[in-house]
Amino acid sequence: MMRYDLTRLPLVKPLLKSRWPQFILTALLLAGFVFAILAGLAGTPVGSRNFGIVFVWIAWWAALMLIAIPLFGRGWCSICPIPAPGEWLQRGAVLGPQESSNDFSRSSATEVATTNVRRGLGLGKRWPNRLRNIWLQNAVFVLVALFSAVVLTQPRVTALVLAALLFIALGASLVFERRAFCRYLCPVGGFIGLYAQLAPVEVRVKDLALCAAHTAKTCYTGSAAGYGCPWQVFPGSLVKNTYCGMCVECLRTCPHDNIALNLRAFGADLEAPAGRKLDEAFKAFIMLGAAVTYSAVLLGPWAALKSAAYAIGTPAWGAYTAAFLLLIFVLLPGAFWIAVRIGTVFSRSGASTRRMFVSLAYALVPLGLAAWIAFSLAFVFANLSYVWPALSDPLGWGWNLLGTAHLAWRPYLTGVTPALQAVVLLGGLTWASATARRIAAEGLPPHAATLQSLPVILYCLLVTLALLGLLVA
Amino acid sequence: MNAERAARWFVLGLALGVPLAILAVSWLRPAQTLELHARMAESGGWTPDALIVKAGEPLRLRLTSDDVLHGLAVGQTDWPAVDVFPGKVTETTLTFDRPGTYAFYCTRWCGVNHWRMRGTIEVTGETTVEPAITPPLYVTLGIDIDRPHPAATTPARRPSAGRGAALGVTLPMEYLTQEYYRSHAPMEVWRSLRAEPFMTSLSDDDVWDLVAFAWESNTSPEAIGEGGKSYAANCAACHGEQGGGDGVMAEALVKQLSTGMGHEAQAPASFIDAASMLGASPALLQGKIIRGGMGTGMPAWGAIFTEPQTWALVDYLWTFQFD
Numbered sequence: 001m002m003r004y005d006l007t008r009l010p011l012v013k014p015l016l017k018s019r020w021p022q023f024i025l026t027a028l029l030l031a032g033f034v035f036a037i038l039a040g041l042a043g044t045p046v047g048s049r050n051f052g053i054v055f056v057w058i059a060w061w062a063a064l065m066l067i068a069i070p071l072f073g074r075g076w077c078s079i080c081p082i083p084a085p086g087e088w089l090q091r092g093a094v095l096g097p098q099e100s101s102n103d104f105s106r107s108s109a110t111e112v113a114t115t116n117v118r119r120g121l122g123l124g125k126r127w128p129n130r131l132r133n134i135w136l137q138n139a140v141f142v143l144v145a146l147f148s149a150v151v152l153t154q155p156r157v158t159a160l161v162l163a164a165l166l167f168i169a170l171g172a173s174l175v176f177e178r179r180a181f182c183r184y185l186c187p188v189g190g191f192i193g194l195y196a197q198l199a200p201v202e203v204r205v206k207d208l209a210l211c212a213a214h215t216a217k218t219c220y221t222g223s224a225a226g227y228g229c230p231w232q233v234f235p236g237s238l239v240k241n242t243y244c245g246m247c248v249e250c251l252r253t254c255p256h257d258n259i260a261l262n263l264r265a266f267g268a269d270l271e272a273p274a275g276r277k278l279d280e281a282f283k284a285f286i287m288l289g290a291a292v293t294y295s296a297v298l299l300g301p302w303a304a305l306k307s308a309a310y311a312i313g314t315p316a317w318g319a320y321t322a323a324f325l326l327l328i329f330v331l332l333p334g335a336f337w338i339a340v341r342i343g344t345v346f347s348r349s350g351a352s353t354r355r356m357f358v359s360l361a362y363a364l365v366p367l368g369l370a371a372w373i374a375f376s377l378a379f380v381f382a383n384l385s386y387v388w389p390a391l392s393d394p395l396g397w398g399w400n401l402l403g404t405a406h407l408a409w410r411p412y413l414t415g416v417t418p419a420l421q422a423v424v425l426l427g428g429l430t431w432a433s434a435t436a437r438r439i440a441a442e443g444l445p446p447h448a449a450t451l452q453s454l455p456v457i458l459y460c461l462l463v464t465l466a467l468l469g470l471l472v473a
Numbered sequence: 474m475n476a477e478r479a480a481r482w483f484v485l486g487l488a489l490g491v492p493l494a495i496l497a498v499s500w501l502r503p504a505q506t507l508e509l510h511a512r513m514a515e516s517g518g519w520t521p522d523a524l525i526v527k528a529g530e531p532l533r534l535r536l537t538s539d540d541v542l543h544g545l546a547v548g549q550t551d552w553p554a555v556d557v558f559p560g561k562v563t564e565t566t567l568t569f570d571r572p573g574t575y576a577f578y579c580t581r582w583c584g585v586n587h588w589r590m591r592g593t594i595e596v597t598g599e600t601t602v603e604p605a606i607t608p609p610l611y612v613t614l615g616i617d618i619d620r621p622h623p624a625a626t627t628p629a630r631r632p633s634a635g636r637g638a639a640l641g642v643t644l645p646m647e648y649l650t651q652e653y654y655r656s657h658a659p660m661e662v663w664r665s666l667r668a669e670p671f672m673t674s675l676s677d678d679d680v681w682d683l684v685a686f687a688w689e690s691n692t693s694p695e696a697i698g699e700g701g702k703s704y705a706a707n708c709a710a711c712h713g714e715q716g717g718g719d720g721v722m723a724e725a726l727v728k729q730l731s732t733g734m735g736h737e738a739q740a741p742a743s744f745i746d747a748a749s750m751l752g753a754s755p756a757l758l759q760g761k762i763i764r765g766g767m768g769t770g771m772p773a774w775g776a777i778f779t780e781p782q783t784w785a786l787v788d789y790l791w792t793f794q795f796d
Binding site: 019020023024027028030031034035038044045046047048049088093094095096098395396397398399401409 | 475476477479480481483484487488490491492495498499506508510533535537539560561562
């Protein structure tokens with residue numbers, strides 16, 4: 001598959017190797033993040049007039065779902081402000097080493113050991129082996145999702161959630177090594193990782209042999225030029241974007257200039273059979289189920305459903321919770337398992353249903369991203385005009401800093417949004433179908449692969465029709 | 474300065490800069506803009522519910538609703554009501570000329586306890602002239618407004634002021650004065666007229682038509698129109714648009730009051746009930762409106778309506794009895 005190393009372009013490598021651009025962006029975003037918390041706590045409780053709600057759940061969400069994830073994968077994670085304070089404390093530095101890897105390449109192996117001593121705070125414990133998966137991330141995401149109707153609309157609740165994320169990340173950095181929070185706990189990072197497989201960019205090693213021969217493995221252990229991979233990933237073994245935070249620390253620490261930032265085809269990771277796991281498969285079901293549920297609750301016409309989602313602690317909310325959990329943990333995976341099983345029987349492949357279930361679930365990755373983009377298109381364009389008053393009056397205290405405080409709400413692109421959503425959903429279906437067929441063909445002859453994938457494609461079609469009904473019809 | 478130190482200063486600058494910027498802008502922002510939140514009475518009503526402002530100074534309000542559509546109006550004024558939408562901010566500015574305590578209230582039927590959604594605005598300042606306090610007419614007349622007041626006789630047909638005028642009877646002036654009209658129940662007017670020697674040729678229903686004529690002579694289409702608007706906005710939710718005591722909130726209100734009191738609460742009054750209405754004087758109705766109904770869900774409107782508004786409303790109530 002064709003790849004183009006973007007670091008070959010002038011300025012790109014110096015820009016990535018320098019810590020300043022990434023640091024300044026992260027610090028500014030952290031200031032915005034803290035301001036969002038303050039706005040939620042001290043600003044107006046009117047969601048549409050509060051910076052916390054408008055900039056987190058409308059502006060940031062739009063940038064994340066419509067641009068960052070589809071085009072840059074985990075690009076957001078590389079400048080995310082949430083783990084920054086903990087990481088700074090853990091490292092004992094906010095900027096970090098300034099020595100270049102070229103200088104370091106002349107250093108001895110002894111210097112490697114001495115320069116990699118931790119100077120910051122924290123216990124540096126290893127993350128427990130049993131939890132080295134994304135089940136916890138799945139659970140945290142579901143937990144937040146159950147309260148999302150309130151979280152997305154009430155500034156104080158949003159502030160509490162953001163503050164909780166900040167403090168949990170801080171705690172995780174002080175107890176565990178590296179970015180344990182990002183890798184194993186962050187509810188946002190979980191789905192960004194899943195959908196980053198589709199992004200047209202990747203961080204990979206250029207020459208695996210060179211990497212294997214480099215005994216110091218400074219990309220993982222760190223050096224005077226930078227830190228060992230914060231995401232606990234050895235770049236030489238990377239086959240997909242899921243757990244690469246794109247922080248390009250390895251680009252700084254590799255003494256052999258063996259790290260590339262590749263431009264590649266969309267969805268290239270889905271072609272790699274390695275590394276498919278049940279926790280990631282369930283992440284796909286959770287995200288698909290959440291997209292369906294949010295579309296029904298937040299955009300649908302059912303007042304009773306909306307009320308139930310808001311009425312936390314009531315029997316109605318309990319029923320809503322039960323239905324949501326049933327959908328994402330039983331109905332969607334159950335129906336998918338039946339589809340896979342039917343395919344296995346009809347194709348007479350003899351393949352393990354469990355293995356095919358996990359593998360074919362990756363066909364839901366493009367469908368899920370399409371569902372989230374379609375959902376986001378609807379509410380982002382409908383609510384984007386809230387950004388202008390919130391810029392002028394971020395706390396809802398009656399300011400008019402930029403003269404835009406009195407701009408009235410008006411939805412954008414209402415005429416074309418349904419068509420855009422339909423195109424995105426149908427594109428997602430096509431991509432998912434092609435992915436299902438290709439995954440089935442990994443171990444089966446063409447005819448059997450078609451039979452194996454057909455029920456899964458039908459499953460994807462039904463989900464797409466449901467989403468078309470909810471979002472477009 | 475090395476890079477790490479510069480980066481730390483950058484972070485420190487942001488950490489201090491953000492709150493300092495907020496404080497600076499807060500200090501410079503226009504004074505006395507107050508955010509007033511409306512919630513259904515069950516969820517707290519108005520927040521805050523007590524405002525203070527100096528006489529002559531503008532009180533800038535940023536109104537928003539945290540649940541359903543509400544409305545804001547200030548009692549004892551003729552300022553138009555402002556709708557308060559959920560999730561949106563509506564701005565309005567009030568300026569009070571005279572010191573005193575004003576009531577503000579919800580003007581939209583937001584729930585069964587809509588009438589509880591009230592707050593106060595204390596307007597401070599030096600009072601140059603003490604306003605004269607005139608007790609309401611029902612107090613002057615010593616009317617016990619809680620006593621039952623049934624009419625012993627009711628008309629066989631709906632009285633009509635038009636028919637009364639067409640009779641060509643010249644009523645003595647005492648029956649047409651405002652003082653007489655407001656202090657006597659229609660039943661009392663009818664009984665007095667019936668006893669007049671020149672009425673012997675008229676039937677009972679003709680006399681009732683003259684009572685209706687006396688009512689019409691003491692009001693005006695403008696007063697009826699204003700009273701009708703007040704009724705639709707403030708009374709119809711419980712008393713019903715047609716005055717039958719069967720408004721959209723009536724059943725829920727009775728249920729709620731009964732639960733609270735432990736016995737069956739009194740339903741909202743029916744203005745189409747001739748026995749009850751024709752035994753009540755305008756002064757009695759004014760008292761009910763001003764003071765509210767003891768032990769019933771009837772709120773006190775004395776702090777809300779001006780005296781002309783109250784009388785206009787009373788005049789309108791007779792349209793449920795008279796044509």
